[in-house]
Structures are given as C-alpha cells and as structure tokens.
C-alpha cells in the first residue's frame with residue numbers, strides 16, 4: 084500500500100521544498116505532459132533529472148506523451164525509479180516495458196478511462212505496475228470516475244492469476260472520500276494531487292490517505 088502525491092498540484096516555482104512537504108509519502112508522482120497526448124504541457128527530462136537529485140523520495144514518472152517508445156527509457160536514465168507510459172500512445176508496449184526494466188526502472192503501463200485493459204493482459208509478465216486512470220488525463224482537480232472501479236477489480240484479478248508483485252495504481256480525483264473504494268476494488272498505489280497539496284498540512288493528508296487505504300488492504 085503506497086501513496087504517491089502528484090506534484091501537478093504543487094507550487095512549480097518551489098518544487099524542491101514542495102517535495103520535502105511529502106517526504107513521508109512512498110513516491111513523488113511526476114506528471115510529464117507534452118501538449119499533444121494531453122492538452123496540457125508541464126515538464127520534461129531536464130526537470131526530472133534535477134528533481135531526482137534533490138527528492139527525498141523516489142520519483143514515479145507518469146508520461147502523458149506521444150512516442151513513449153522513444154522517450155520512456157530516457158526518463159529511467161534521468162532518475163525515474165518508476166516510469167509509466169500510456170498504452171494508447173505506444174507502438175510496442177512490450178518493448179518499452181523491457182527497455183524500462185533494462186534501464187533500471189519499474190515499468191508501468193497506464194490506461195485512460197475509455198481504454199479497456201483486457202487486450203493488454205498478456206503484457207503483465209513485462210510490467211511492474213498497471214495505472215488505471217480515474218479521470219481523463221491532463222489536469223488536476225477533476226472529479227473521480229467511480230465507473231472505473233470494475234476495471235481496477237479486473238486488473239487486480241488478472242494480477243492475482245498471473246502472480247508476482249505487480250502494483251495496481253489509481254490516479255485522478257483520489258481523496259479521503261474516494262480512496263477507500265479504490266482500495267476495496269484492489270488498488271494498492273494511490274496518486275493524489277489536490278487532496279495532498281491543497282491541504283494546509285500535506286504530510287498529514289498523506290498519513291490520512293494511508294490510514295484510510297489500509298482499512299481495505301487485502
């Protein structure tokens with residue numbers, strides 16, 4: 084059970100100190116957006132490289148970009164301990180996952196809300212994490228899509244059948260009022276942006292999310 088606060092809702096002028104506010108979290112979720120795969124533009128390789136040098140916790144890079152086949156391994160080399168690409172943008176998702184592992188990162192594959200998981204189940208042996216988006220990617224602060232919970236349960240079941248340690252991550256609208264249904268459905272890594280960075284005490288928000296998710300840990 085792990086908490087990965089999204090720095091999309093942090094103060095981008097002070098990212099080093101914003102990372103220190105969440106040093107009790109397991110990961111710092113870094114939203115890389117290219118203005119093409121999603122209609123928003125955030126940061127890229129040089130910023131990830133700089134953050135990796137100062138972050139007290141490992142970086143969980145979520146690539147919302149075109150051509151992850153070309154770029155994803157470079158985020159591992161830049162210091163991303165976990166790197167997640169979108170299957171919708173991938174030409175050869177298995178090759179990306181293998182390249183990520185070869186570069187020393189955990190390999191994550193993300194699916195947007197309208198993308199089914201079943202066609203990609205055979206990729207599980209090459210994956211360390213599946214990210215089920217619970218909003219349309221692109222922006223923080225959107226409403227949680229509870230209709231994605233059956234997909235979370237489906238991924239959890241596939242992971243159980245497959246065996247091994249593959250994490251199931253949820254991202255988008257995760258807060259104190261929605262995290263329990265995610266955990267109940269089978270998620271074990273929780274991304275939360277506005278629920279953490281919008282709180283006066285970000286570390287306390289992380290602790291509270293962890294406490295709520297642990298109630299449903301199975």
Ligand SMILES: O=C(CO)[C@@H](O)[C@H](O)COP(=O)(O)O
Pocket residue numbers: 089091092112114145218219220221222223224225254255256257274275276277278
């Ligand atoms: O990837 C994304 C958005 O595309 C997320 O990481 C959001 O940034 C999460 O923000 P909240 O919904 O928790 O505010």
